[in-house]
Amino acid sequence: MITFYPGPSKVYPQVVGFVKDAHDSGILSANHRSGEFMELMENTIREMKIKLLIPENYTVFFTSSATECWEIIAQSLISKSTLHLFNGAFGEKWFQNTKKINPSKLIHSYAFSAHHSLTLTELEKLAGKNPEMICFTQNETSNGTCLAPSFIRQLRDAYPQSLLAVDATSSMAGISLPFECADLWFASVQKCFGLPSGMAVMLCSPKAVEKALEMGEKEHYNSLSNIIENSRKFQTPYTPNVLGIYLLHRILQMRPIITETDLQIRKQADDLYAFFEKQSSLKLLVDRQAARSPTVLALISEKEKISVIKEKAREQNIILGNGYGEWKENSIRIANFPAIESNEIEQLKDFIISMA
Ligand SMILES: *Cc1c(COP(=O)(O)O)cnc(C)c1O
Numbered sequence: 001m002i003t004f005y006p007g008p009s010k011v012y013p014q015v016v017g018f019v020k021d022a023h024d025s026g027i028l029s030a031n032h033r034s035g036e037f038m039e040l041m042e043n044t045i046r047e048m049k050i051k052l053l054i055p056e057n058y059t060v061f062f063t064s065s066a067t068e069c070w071e072i073i074a075q076s077l078i079s080k081s082t083l084h085l086f087n088g089a090f091g092e093k094w095f096q097n098t099k100k101i102n103p104s105k106l107i108h109s110y111a112f113s114a115h116h117s118l119t120l121t122e123l124e125k126l127a128g129k130n131p132e133m134i135c136f137t138q139n140e141t142s143n144g145t146c147l148a149p150s151f152i153r154q155l156r157d158a159y160p161q162s163l164l165a166v167d168a169t170s171s172m173a174g175i176s177l178p179f180e181c182a183d184l185w186f187a188s189v190q191k192c193f194g195l196p197s198g199m200a201v202m203l204c205s206p207k208a209v210e211k212a213l214e215m216g217e218k219e220h221y222n223s224l225s226n227i228i229e230n231s232r233k234f235q236t237p238y239t240p241n242v243l244g245i246y247l248l249h250r251i252l253q254m255r256p257i258i259t260e261t262d263l264q265i266r267k268q269a270d271d272l273y274a275f276f277e278k279q280s281s282l283k284l285l286v287d288r289q290a291a292r293s294p295t296v297l298a299l300i301s302e303k304e305k306i307s308v309i310k311e312k313a314r315e316q317n318i319i320l321g322n323g324y325g326e327w328k329e330n331s332i333r334i335a336n337f338p339a340i341e342s343n344e345i346e347q348l349k350d351f352i353i354s355m356a
Contacts, residue, residue, distance in 0.1 A: 002344045003319040006141050006170060006296045006335040008190040008197045015195065018250040022243055030242070037242065038234040044249040045234075048201065051252045052172070053259070054179050059204040061231040062240055062248075066169040066200050068222060069186035070094045073135070073165050074101040076217040076224035077184075077208070081106035083131040085123075087114045088140035089325030094167060098135070114143045117291045120154050133163040139171035141191075142324035144298030144333060145291045146171065149178045156181040163208055172201070173255075174295045174338055176262040183208040189244065192295060194339030195251060199244035204228070261338050268345065269294035269336050281305065281355050285331055297334040298327065306330055309355055318351055 003010050022028055030036040045060045054060065063069055074097060082102075084095035086109065099107045110126055112118045134155065139146045155164060164182035171177065172185065174192030179185060183205040190197035204212070204224075212224040226237045255261065273292060276284055276299060285298035301309070306323070310332060313320050321333030334348070 001317045001319065002340075002347060004334045004340065004344075004348060005319050005321045006191065006333050006337075007188075009335045009337050010194065010339045011196055012194040012251055012254075012339045014251070014254060015247060018247050019243070021250070022246040025246075027246055028242055032239050032242065033235060040242070040245060040249060041234040041236075044245050044252070047249055047252040051255055051257055052179075053176065053257070054203055055205075057206050058179065059206075059209050059228060059231055061202055061227055062236070062245060063186070063200045063202055063222065063227075064198065064241065066167060066186055066188040067097075069184075069200055069202050070097045070167075071101065072202070072222055072224050072227070073133075073184060074098040075220055075222075076212055076215060077163060077165075078102055078105055078107075078133060079215060080132055081108065082133040082135060083108045083110065083126065085110050085112065085118065085134065085136040086140070087112045087118070087143070087145055088137070089142035090140055090167065090169070091137040092325075094135060094137065114140070114145050114285070115287045115291065117288060118147060118151065120151075120158055123155075123158070130159065131162050133165055134159060135165045135167075137167040137169075138177065139168060139293050139295060141170040141296050141333070142298075143285055143327060143331075144293045144296045145286055146293040146295075148290060149176070149181075152178050152181045163211060169200075170335075171293070171295050173258070174261065174265050174336075176258050179203060180205075189248060191335070192337050193248065193251065194337060195244065195247050199241045199248070201248075255338070265336060265338060266294050268342070269297075272297060272334070272336060272345065275349055275352075279352060279356065281309070281352070282332070285327065295336050296321075297336060298323075298331050299334070300327065300331045303329045306332060312355060313351060316351055318348060 086092050095109045165184040166182045169187045170191045172187035186202040188200040189195040217223050282299040282301050285300045286292045323331035
């Protein structure tokens with residue numbers, strides 16, 4: 001069985017051996033205030049900073065999911081207002097979530113088209129000009145679009161005072177990201193990290209840390225100021241996903257530096273996009289090349305055709321991702337994540353050709 005589902009997605013084949021190693025090492029039964037656990041946490045964070053090129057002065061910690069990161073940001077970092085930018089289902093869900101948690105604050109939104117790249121000129125029209133925080137999804141998994149690193153740099157320059165919060169769930173560990181240009185980044189590990197679900201990573205710039213401590217919100221089990229204070233001792237407020245952290249450490253040790261993965265993923269993506277441009281059975285959902293995601297491809301066709309393609313694929317032990325949100329019935333999604341091997345991509349192409 002090979003899977004191109006964009007989350008949970010294919011886990012690295014090495015994971016099974018690492019699970020056994022985790023058990024045999026005794027770490028799974030170690031107390032989370034013990035030296036043994038703190039050492040694992042410290043080593044995992046160090047390895048993340050090295051392999052993903054995360055600035056040394058960023059605070060890194062683990063949560064249970066990207067959804068939890070939405071909540072942490074909404075609870076612990078908004079004093080008056082925030083602005084959400086989105087063009088798809090995940091970004092919109094994040095916005096709705098923030099609104100629900102902050103009924104009395106000003107939660108603004110700006111929805112842009114999946115077919116166009118967002119520009120700063122568009123944003124300048126928005127009220128406020130200096131929002132306290134700007135939240136956006138770097139890689140919109142629901143429709144296969146992305147915001148370019150160069151756009152994030154422009155946003156940083158245009159809004160030096162605002163906190164920038166980025167959902168990078170389906171791109172972190174797959175492509176290089178300009179971490180220094182935003183204050184909060186997060187991703188759950190069941191996508192580009194190639195790990196089992198149940199954990200997410202979150203990065204905070206010194207400015208985000210300062211704001212969280214200044215606000216000092218402590219009403220929740222996952223209040224950001226508590227998490228930050230614990231993470232300084234390489235601890236967590238509650239018992240963490242020790243197996244998840246262990247597996248993340250082992251996978252990161254095995255992986256090359258992100259710039260290498262980035263090259264490989266982008267090359268593979270260019271190749272896949274060129275391939276699908278020539279297919280008549282499926283059409284790329286995103287017209288504009290610059291807005292196309294390197295890690296998640298979305299393809300559309302008639303509803304009936306989509307269900308036939310998914311079913312035939314399944315007969316050949318190939319799992320394609322279902323559509324999501326407004327494209328649920330008339331699209332499929334294909335993950336181009338680092339754990340997927342080139343021979344699996346060749347099998348996918350052969351299958352698509354056979355459907356023509
Ligand atoms: C998958 C995904 C999420 C949700 O992740 P969970 O780990 O299920 O909370 C959020 N945002 C994006 C962009 C995603 O792709």
